[in-house]
Amino acid sequence: xxxxxxxxxxxxxxxxxxxxxxxxxxxxxxxxxxxxxxxxxxxxxxxxxxxxxxxxxxxxxxxxxxxxxxxxxxxxxxxxxxxxxxxxxxxxxxxxxxxxxxxxxxxxxxxxxxxxxxxxxxxxxxxxxxxxxxxxxxxxxxxxxxx
Numbered sequence: 474x475x476x477x478x479x480x481x482x483x484x485x486x487x488x489x490x491x492x493x494x495x496x497x498x499x500x501x502x503x504x505x506x507x508x509x510x511x512x513x514x515x516x517x518x519x520x521x522x523x524x525x526x527x528x529x530x531x532x533x534x535x536x537x538x539x540x541x542x543x544x545x546x547x548x549x550x551x552x553x554x555x556x557x558x559x560x561x562x563x564x565x566x567x568x569x570x571x572x573x574x575x576x577x578x579x580x581x582x583x584x585x586x587x588x589x590x591x592x593x594x595x596x597x598x599x600x601x602x603x604x605x606x607x608x609x610x611x612x613x614x615x616x617x618x619x620x
Contacts, residue, residue: 577595
């Protein structure tokens with residue numbers, strides 16, 4: 474919910490209009506034709522549009538983009554499979570968050586271990602677990618050529 478407005482701003486004002494490098498690419502292409510050198514390739518840009526959706530108008534206004542965006546969001550939230558999957562993921566994340574929040578207090582009460590020692594154990598296992606996840610993930614990405 475917090476990222477809605479920044480995402481909306483990025484959607485309505487793409488960075489392609491603000492790039493000055495496109496002008497220099499065109500100039501370098503003209504110079505390359507005159508001098509006989511190999512022309513520079515234009516930079517790849519991020520396409521924020523779905524290429525499978527056919528839109529007849531080339532120039533859409535901001536209000537048309539906003540109405541299209543809200544229509545898409547409304548259609549998405551009317552999909553019961555999507556809503557059910559999102560609710561399941563939210564409950565799953567909340568369960569993990571609750572577990573990690575109360576784990577230190579549980580260990581303190583159940584086993585009588587001081588709080589500072591529990592925090593050391595939790596931090597150590599968290600860092601080691603994170604490091605192992607990064608290493609295993611990168612090995613799997615490289616081995617199976619995932620993108």
